[in-house]
Amino acid sequence: MAGQDKSPVAGLLLTHGAGGGAAQHTLVALEEGLDVPVRRIEFTYRREGRRFPDRAPKLIAQVQAEAETFAAELGTTTAGLVLGGRSMGGRMCSMAVAEGLPAAGLVLLSYPLHPPGKPEKLRVDHFGDIEVPTLFVGGDRDPFGTPDEFAAHLGAIGGSVTVHWLERQGHNPKPRSDAEFVSAVADFLAAL
Numbered sequence: 533m534a535g536q537d538k539s540p541v542a543g544l545l546l547t548h549g550a551g552g553g554a555a556q557h558t559l560v561a562l563e564e565g566l567d568v569p570v571r572r573i574e575f576t577y578r579r580e581g582r583r584f585p586d587r588a589p590k591l592i593a594q595v596q597a598e599a600e601t602f603a604a605e606l607g608t609t610t611a612g613l614v615l616g617g618r619s620m621g622g623r624m625c626s627m628a629v630a631e632g633l634p635a636a637g638l639v640l641l642s643y644p645l646h647p648p649g650k651p652e653k654l655r656v657d658h659f660g661d662i663e664v665p666t667l668f669v670g671g672d673r674d675p676f677g678t679p680d681e682f683a684a685h686l687g688a689i690g691g692s693v694t695v696h697w698l699e700r701q702g703h704n705p706k707p708r709s710d711a712e713f714v715s716a717v718a719d720f721l722a723a724l
Contacts, residue, residue, distance in 0.1 A: 547621025
């Protein structure tokens with residue numbers, strides 16, 4: 533699209549968090565505010581009306597299948613897509629890329645570094661296998677990971693890492709923060 537002619541990014545695939553869906557306000561704002569094709573996907577468990585997510589291998593397989601379908605529709609491969617999403621969904625995209633799914637980059641929104649109150653249960657084992665540019669955007673008061681906790685682990689990622697903290701926001705930033713999400717993601721995509 534306009535302004536993205538020299539970018540390797542053909543599109544952005546977005547996934548939702550464990551308790552939300554594809555209609556989450558930040559994901560919608562990104563689709564409406566970015567100058568690249570965006571696809572928001574609904575994980576199967578949500579489409580089937582189940583509250584609890586499937587296990588990681590099934591979610592990762594769905595990310596891969598959805599990325600391949602979206603890429604084919606855009607006339608590219610998954611290497612032309614940036615993958616990401618909110619919380620659990622972004623984590624599944626990062627795990628898919630760490631397992632070998634080609635991508636132009638990752639956009640991880642409110643990444644769940646660990647469960648609230650359990651900083652010893654880190655979700656970073658796959659970081660060393662991520663070799664693509666990665667953007668983290670989250671609230672600086674997120675109980676799933678503080679800025680200092682993130683700083684201690686982001687160096688394991690092989691690709692370049694960009695971090696944008698939303699001031700005085702938690703795990704579910706308010707809709708008023710959506711413009712800041714869109715701006716951070718747009719800047720990241722423009723730099724690829």
